[in-house]
Each structure stands twice: as structure tokens, then as C-alpha cells.
Amino acid sequence: MTNKVRGYMQLHPYHLVGPSPWPMFTSFSLMNLATSIALTSHGYMGHNYMMVMCAMTMLYSMTLWFKDMMAESTYLGDHTLAVKKGMMQGFLLFVVSEMLIFVSLFWAYLHSALNPSVELGMQWPPAGMEAMSAAELPLLNTMMLLASGVTITFAHHALINGNRKNTLYGFLYSTLLIVIFVGCQGLEYKIAPFTISDSVYGSTFFSATGLHGLHMMMLGIMLALCTWRVYNYDFTNSSHVGAETTILYTHVLDVMWLFMYMVMYWWGA
Template sequence: MAQEKGSYYVPHESHWPVVGTIGMFIAVIGAAALLNGVRFGTPVMFIGGAIILYMVWGWFRDVINESVQGVYGSQEDRSFRQGMAWFILSEVAFFAAFFGALFYARVYSLPWLGGEGANFFTNLLLWDGFEAAWPSDGPAPRGGEFDIMGAWGLPAINTAILLTSGVTLTIAHHAIKENNRKVLNWGLFATIALGLLFLSIQMYEYVHAYVDLNLRLDSGIYGSTFFMLTGFHGLHVFLGALMLTVVYFRCLKGHFTADNHFAFEAAAWYWHFVDVVWLVLFVFVYWL
């Protein structure tokens, strides 16, 4: 039933927040157990993850059904836009923390530790052979010799792929505004395909880093920041591709109109945010 004019739709009691809370609690318990060497940690973590995925699937299904039934109006649309904007802002803060760690290590920590007259004491307190230069390695055997990941190989290819996906998504956005369903569907499909190609190349890059470059997560602060930043970005690419896939199938069913398609816009906002993060990451992690 369509909402009454001037009213604000309030959903009925939902069990999904409780399900999500239980899933997150179980997943965190499993992750903590895994990090402490407990054998049951891995299956418990995956059980919690499966419950979270079930919650996401069910909750999104309910919201999509409510949207199709016409219970949302301009006030709900404004709330959704504000919510998505705040969510992306929280993601900006999330990545800012990791970029801040990278910046602090490169600009402040290493110069301080390698200051004039400090080499003897830093080698004594840290490890023999410590050099205050970027990229900084950890003490052997935990770190050891490694090669850095160059910018103009696979990372440059992935940069071109991700920027191209932003173009195809923009084409799809213009198409939905013009009610051109054919171009819309092809633009979305191309964007999703490019995102999956990006992830495939990144997985190959990780294998190359571990096998050929001896670059690992425990390769000092360089290895830690490299894998944390690129890994979390890859996770966000996966989530963005998943969001666009849901939108794609909704487009195939004709759910959106030229004037009412915020679900598409929300996924597009998120995807463009992921593009911008990668550009910053490419410059400060791979290039400089």
C-alpha cells in the first residue's frame, strides 16, 4: 500500500537488528579466538559471518519490497540520502586512520628514530642494522629482505581499470535519468565486470608479493600499511560490486524510474568514493 501524503513511514518491529548483533558477536569471538591460536576460532568466525550475510540479505529484501510497494516518499528519500552521506563520511574517517598511520611512520617516526646521534641507541633498543629509511623493515626473521611493489606494473593497470569503471557507471547514471534501459543495464554490467577484474588482478598481485617479492603483512611497517590499506580497499571494492549487482538485477526487473532511483545513486556514490580512495592509495602507497 502506498504511503499517505505527508506521512512518514515507520517500519514494523524487525528482528534483523537482533540477528545482526548476534552474528557480529559470534564473528568477533571467533576472530579473537583465531588470533589467540584457538582451533575453533575459524569455524566460529565463519558462522558469525554467515549470520551477518543472512541478516543483510533479509533486511535488504524487506527494504526493497517496501520500496516497490510505494511506502517511501520524499521524506524517506531525504533520510536515505542523509544516512548514506553519513555512512560514506564514516568510511572516509576509517581510511583516514590508516593513511594517518602511514603518514606518521614516514614523516615523523623514522626521522625521529634516525636523528643525529640516535643510531647507537636505536639499534640497541630496536634491532641491529636498523635504518631510518622508507620502506622500513622489521627485524629478521619476521621481516627480512623484501622488494617493494612498484607503481607502474599491475597497480597502474588496476588504476586504469577502476577509473574506467567510474566512467561506465557515470554513463549508466545518465542513462537511467534518460530512461534508457539498454545503456543502463550494459553500463552497470561493465562496471561490475571491471570491479571483479580489479579484484582478480589484486589477488594475483598479493601472490606475486608473497612469492616473488617476499613482501608480507609482517614485513615491518611498510608491509603492514601496504596490506592493510590495499586489503581493506579491496574489501570495499567487493562490497561496492555486490551493491551494484543487486542494483543491476533490480534494473533488469524495471524497479527504478528516471525520477526515483536512489538505490542506484547510493551504490554509485559508494563506488566513486572507492575510486577516490584508490587514487590516493596509488599515489602515497605505490608511487611516492
Template sequence: MSKKHQFHLVDPSPWPILVSFALLFCAIGFIFYIHDLRIGKYLLPISCISLFITLFLWWRDVIQEGQNGHHSEVVKAGLKIGIIIFFISETFLFASFFATYFFSKINPVVILDGIWDITIGKWPPAGITKINPWDLPFINTLILLLSSNSVTWAIYEIETKNQKDSSLALIITVMLGFLFLAFQIYEYHHAEFSMKDGIYGSNFYLTTGFHGLHVLIGAIFLLICYFRAKRGDFIKGSYLGVEFAAWYWHFVDLIWLFLFVFMYILD
């Protein structure tokens, strides 16, 4: 039976529902963990590992579909619309974090005898020693800006069919991403406040932590693209996958710039 359209009718896949359940249990495990429930210490890492495995298998299937010639121009356009919608949803996610932060900063609350008083509150709250923005946060900002340049370099080399330099640019970006995460973990370890230190600590760690998770996902995404580049996939065929990875990386870098300005410098 001949196909009279350019759309790809995908086979039934278990990955969307499995990813949904993995995300659900990640959220439940995180809530249990921050409330010191023992099950959270096991549920959170198990669900996170399950999420990464199912996402990897889903991406594998999408890559194979593209290599088998199923990604027509119409399909590619649909994929681009999909990732743009994803970026919009992520923007709203981080916007909610920033809104919580700004509301708490503008209206710092002190509870006296069970009564909320916003007239004597201060920001950061008493007892909180904020992190110096011109120390590790500034270094991390430079790292991400440098990584944005290297991933742009990678796209340029792929467009010019330069397999060697495109692979080099991708692995440099991946290494910069993991270096950022290493500095972020070091900063968390040496910070003089924790997630349990009121609204300031919980909002700071939640927002920067979610950003760090996005950096980790982006670094893994680019690492997969690196292995594909070494294999010559992007030279021989479409490079839509690495283009999406670059978009994602630039988005993560942009979010960090807002974080750096509002939660470090202007805090």
C-alpha cells in the same frame, strides 16, 4: 487510522542487531586469525558469510518498502542523510589507516636490545621489497577509473528510461569490479612480503584489504541493482538504490586514488 505525516514507521526488524553481532564476530575472528588461533580460521568466514546474508535480507526489506510506496520524499531525504553519514564514518576509518601509515613512515623504528631507536630506521623497513606501482596497481587504477565512467553511464541511461543500456552499463561496472579484485588477489599472492612483516606489511595489507572488501561489497550492491534494472524496477519507479550504489562506487574509487598515490607511488 489515517496517517498525517510522510514518515514511514517501519515494522520491528531483526536485521540491525544481527548485522551488529555479525560485525562484532568478524572483528573478533579477524583478530584470532592474524594471531594464528585455530578458531579464527572458522569464526572469520562464518561471521563474514552471516554478515552478507543479513545485509542482503535487510536490503531486501528496504527495497520492498520502496516498492510498496513507503519511500516518500521525506523518507528519501532521510536515507540520503544516512548514507552521507555512512560515508563520513568510512572516511574516518580510512583516515585512521593513513594516519598510522604516515606516522610509521615519518618515524621508522628499529628495536635494538629492547630500546626503540627512530634515528636509524628506514622506510620501507630493511628486507621489504615494495610493489612496483606502475605494474598491477596502475592497471587497477585504470580499471576503477573506467568503472566510475560506466556507473555514471548507467545512472544517465536510467534517468533517460533506457533499460537495455542501463543494464549493460551496470554489468560492465560489476565485471570491472571483480577484475580489480582478481588482480588484487594476484598481487597479494606474488608480493614479497606478508601481513606479518612488521608495521609496513600489516598496514599495507590492512588498508588495501579493507578497500578490497569495500570493492566486493560495492560490486555485490551493483549486481543486485543490475538484476533490478533487468526487471525494470528503476524504469517504473524510484532509482534511489542504484544512485546510492553509484555514490558508494565513486567513494571507493576515490579512496583507491589516495591509496595508489600514498602507498604505492610515494612510498
């Protein structure tokens, strides 16, 4: 359906989004999730039911929002070249903000690591703490992320060349690798010899790696969604902004993990 059929002639290439409840609904869901996490962490709630319910509500609202966006892009033709360019620029700004968050966490880690105080025993890791071995599970996770970078690049080239089968396989393999990575990181947290409350070492380590793990969960959802859209013939070799942003996000998180592995696992230990 074009804008002319809808009853008016649009004289610009931009998409004027109609009234939608999902931005407000998602905002309240995020606020409730953050509040429930804070209250649970400080012991005001004796269970995790509210936190899980808020997370499910947020995912549900985001799902409905993304469904409307995909309809606008694939079936209504609202995403013109100007709209796609604006979406890509917006996503690049989002990536820059994400990188600055990780820069602050690296800063906090290196501030204590390069000049450990008396309270830390004048050494890093602090006295009496056993660091995570960089040659075991973290190395396996690093190899899987490097492999996901290869498979997503394979999918990108196949998508540009119009090879739907290889594109589908590339996104599928990338999704499986990210899911395995998240599972292995959860296992790593379970067997870790220290906790988030063990001095500044534990707090900065788990804050940085945990935030990266949260982003990997989001990336897994994005890759699974792209896999479904490729299967559903939503992407073409000339129109695939959703796939491009997901591919870019995969590479950014891969590079961020490499820095995290070298600084916090290899050098920091």
C-alpha cells in the same frame, strides 16, 4: 498497498518501520564474525570454518533485510520523498565516517614514512624490504577502477534519461570490473614480497589496501544487486535512491584508491 488501505490514516510523510528481526540478527552476526576473525588471527582456532560460517550468516541476514527494504520501496510505496531524503543524508554520513577511517590509516602510514626511526633503518621502505612495483599489477587495478568510474557514470546518465538498456549494461560492466579488481588484488597479495607482519610498513600497507579491498567486495555486491533491480524494473528515472547511493559509493572508493596508489605504491616505494 497504501497506509489508508492498511486501516489508518498517516498524517506525516515518514516511514514508521514495523517490527523486524533483521537488525538484531545482523548485529549478532557481525559480532560473531568479528570474534571469529580475532580468535582465528591469534591462533585460538586452527581452521577457518567458523569465520566462513559467520560471514555466510551475516550475508544471509543482510539479504533478507534488503529484501524487505526493496519491498517497502518498490511495492508498498513507503519510501516517500522525505524518506528518500533521509536515507540519502544517512548514507552521506556513512561515507564521511568511511573517509575518516581511511584518513587514520593514511596518517599511520605517513607518520612512519616521513620520519622513519632507527629501527626502520632510517629509510622508507624499511631496510631490507622490497616494495611493490607501482607500474605492474597496481597500475592495472587503477586503470580498471578508472574504467568502472566511467561505466557507472554512463549508467547514471542512462538511468536519469530513462534508457533501461544502457543502464543495465553500465551496471553490468561496472560489476565485472570490480570483480576483476578484487581478483587482481588477491593475486597481488599472493605474490607480494612482504607480509602484514613485516614491520610497520607491511601492517599499514595491508591494513589500508585490505580494508579498501573489503569495501570493494561490498561494492561488488551492491552493484550486482543494482543490476538485478534494473533488470527487474525496480528503478525509474525519478526514483532510484539505491542506485544513487551505489554510484556515489563507487566514486568515493575510486578516489580513495587513487590517493592510496599515489601514496603507498608510487611515492611510498
